[in-house]
Amino acid sequence: MNTRPERNDEQVVVGLFDPTIPLSPVLDQLRCEGIPDYRMTVISPFPLGNILINGPVRFPLHRITIISGLFGIGIGVCLSAGTALLYPLATGGKPIVSIPVVGIISFETMMLMAIIGTFMAMMIRIGFMQQSDLSHFPRTVEGAVGLSIHLGDETAKAQAISSLLQKAGAADVEIRTVGSHFRNGGT
């Protein structure tokens, strides 16, 4: 899943495309060349909408939301009912464990936990997807859509792929070698 290269001198072909050019045909061509999906990364300054790469396995974020929401209900019940039972003090004819109160507090803690849980899961997920600094192109900031292909062992394909990208309409193609000097922003 994580494509961070193991070796230091891995080659990466990077193509920068005008965002109006549809990328799916390019990706299909690359697949024909025998590049597996997990070696390709599409980088854009805004979401492209349609999913281009069958990359990482779908992430069941909603399940985490539900689980942490249920956990939140538990917290709410503990707070509103549990603490009242720990030191029961009668107040104004209201029961020690008052159902509407438990409902209100549990609702709030459910929402709190669901949102925090979803957020944490998402952050961890995004953090894990932080690939090599190579996949970071400052030029995408200016509006280009980047397509990077990690070659892995097949370094010989570099030229072929680069011309393929050029033919597909890439504004700029670059072959980079992953090294430690790319650490800071990759320029």
Next chain:
Amino acid sequence: MSQDNQEAHEPSKQPTWSYKWEMVVDLDRCSGCEACVVACHAENNIRISGEEEAAQGRAINWIRIERYWEGEYPNVKVKFLPVMCQHCDEAPCEPVCPVYASYHTPEGLNAQVYNRCVGVRYCGNNCPYVARQFNWFDPHWEEPLAEQLNPDVSVRSGGVMEKCTFCVQRIRRGKETAAKEGRRVRDGDITPACVQSCPTSALIFGDRNDPDSRVSHLKKSERGFHLLESLGTHPSVTYLRRLSE
């Protein structure tokens, strides 16, 4: 050492009695003299507000005599209504307190724990009798007035809600005396300051769980009513209607 050897750790064998403190206010006897107000101030270390604050409506009184006028001069009739905390069984002030500073004691008293109070003042809003009073500033007594403070009642700092306690310090003492003698509190053992000072005996205090107590008898009077009874707060203070009406 002699004390060490006699350490006794079995729970206390004191029998416990259940009490339900109640007050009866006979409006027919109330002359509006406000002796109760003064006595209450002295007994309960109530903050002296002064002229200026009184004008702002901030004078703290745990018991007040409300005056209602009827008719036009010279045919005026005045009605006095002593109002203190009604110690409601279903007190609206209690559940709204976020920190349990206001709660209901097992003896039916509506308690205010001053040191727990953070001063959100919701209880004050929700009391339909406006019986709750707030310390807007720290209290101050000129010397030597500070020497006459009641040591059994804590001095409330600023920012704290307070109200009539039925003189809980006297109740506590009465119960302790009774417990030492191994008996139940007798009717008349405990008199809150207002009751003690009322020259016309318009105020009567006692234990409703004691069927022979004076309050138990007076509560059954056909003159009896509760203040704002329709709100369903079940007050522990019963008023007796004036006879002249």
Next chain:
Amino acid sequence: MGVLLAFLAGGVAMGIGALYSTGSADLPVQDQQPLSFSHRLHAGTLNINCQFCHRYATQSLVAGVPSMALCQTCHQSIKNTTPDLQKFQTFWNQNRPIRWVRLQRLPDHVYFTHEMHLLAGLSCTSCHGKVSRMSHTPRAPSYEMGWCLTCHQQRGASQDCWTCHK
């Protein structure tokens, strides 16, 4: 720049805090008694009952500090060999009270009665510790609410707030 600002802010806060806390903290110096009275000697070696000196414990809220006359019942027949005993005699001769520093304190909002606790069968040492082994009585650790509550729970005493709060 940011770090500098943080340090500056922290320094100012600490300075203000230090100024603010001056005089409010309990310093060991403040606990210095006018005479070095030893509980170990009186309650331990001499085995005097606590309530011989603290005589009001069974009858009132406070245990009470003995009057100098009470001390004198024994001390009139004891030779003033130590400087402290001589100091004591000076106090007595000059008709001056000894201003003991109160070490066991409860806040104003707590209602505590020695009487009821002794009546319930507690001993002095349950709360005050083994004073018979203390040559210098230390300031009592703050009697916190949770500490009181634990005992009340164990012994089935009342846990109603108004039992102890006034």
Next chain:
Amino acid sequence: MTKRPVGWEEIPVINRNLLSPLQTTTWRYFLWVGVLGCFVAAGAGAWTYQIQTGIGQTDLHPPIFWGSYIGSFVFWIGVSHSGTFISGVLRLTNAEWRRPVTRMAELMTIVALIVTALFVFYHLGRVWRFYYLIPYPNQRELWPNFRSPLMWDATAIFTYATASTIYIYLPLIPDFALMRDRIQGWRKPIYRWLAVGWHGSQAQWQTLETAIRIITPLIVMVMISVHSIVGWDFGVSLVPGWHSTIFAPYFVVGAVHSGLGMAVAGLYILRQTYRLDGYIQEKHFEKLAQLLMVTTLVLAYLYFAEQLTVWYGNVPDHMAVQNSLLTEMYAVPFWVMVGCIYLLPLLTLVWPRFRRWPFGLMVIGLIINVGMYIERMLIIVPSLGHPRLSFQWSEYFPSLIEFTIMIGTLAFALLLYSLALKFVPAISIWEEKAGRIHEYKTREE
């Protein structure tokens, strides 16, 4: 005024335009911040004075135990609904026009929530004991009383504040990444940290969008619950004039009403200050004006329903409150309020031409907020001033200290907002880009 470019070439322009407020600061900004700082200092001084001497520095007295602080609390939490409503509900309904508006409104939410929390502290009689309100295990073995509506409130506001912070942060991540790349200096490491290694790969976009999609409906529900609970603070009490079932929905709509008003006003001011005419267009104002029209009508309907019920029921305790509003003590503020939040918006917003007039809308937005501030006070004071035992009837007007604190806090809100604008772009940059490309593509087809 910036010319609005077409197509994807405009992306660098968007970057430049929207990041420029973060990179260049004029002397006017410093002056503005300085002036606000003075007001904040005055407010802080007033609060310190109040803590030292006592809460009696307010004009509160029995039976009016709540006053301007709680009124302001309700008002500010209402303002906080701007962000959640605009960005939550509009995101939920996939309204394309929301794009340039969301970030500003969300920032407003966060700032308003901070201010809201402040008013709780101003209000406390013994603010140094505020930790009694926090549920944590302690040696006293006592917990807060969750049966109290104030604890519901505390829980709800905590949830809302946390959720809103997360909710504004999520769409900020790509922008933080952009600023990490574009902005040098002391802010860069902060942005790097906040961008959590964002590089814009499709998988990251997918995860982020899923998270936003999940959290959006949740936060809309939280928003509704928060102001319902604020309404119940009043509604569940016994006080005549408060004890009403309509309070929860009425408060929610009222909150959205003032939130939208504030958003319109803020939008106009930002557009003028940072010359964002190319981004915030008349159509955005028009949409907001339409929403305002809806909230005005719904609010007026709910208000009428409440007052009608009281009037027809003719219960003396309740009538005392209503009479004091309609004809007696509080008649002037009441009718000003009616004019500000119902009549004026209705009379102006019905005109289609007015709805496209940004300046006019800003004025209406501010008037609505003045009206809503009065309305919050009028909910609290007349009701408390007329308890059932008429011997205790009383009146109240905020003291100088209260005014100073309220104004200082308003300045604090503006200051926070102004400072935030130097740290985050006022318009969500990536959403703006996505919107442009979306527009471009649909135009091509």
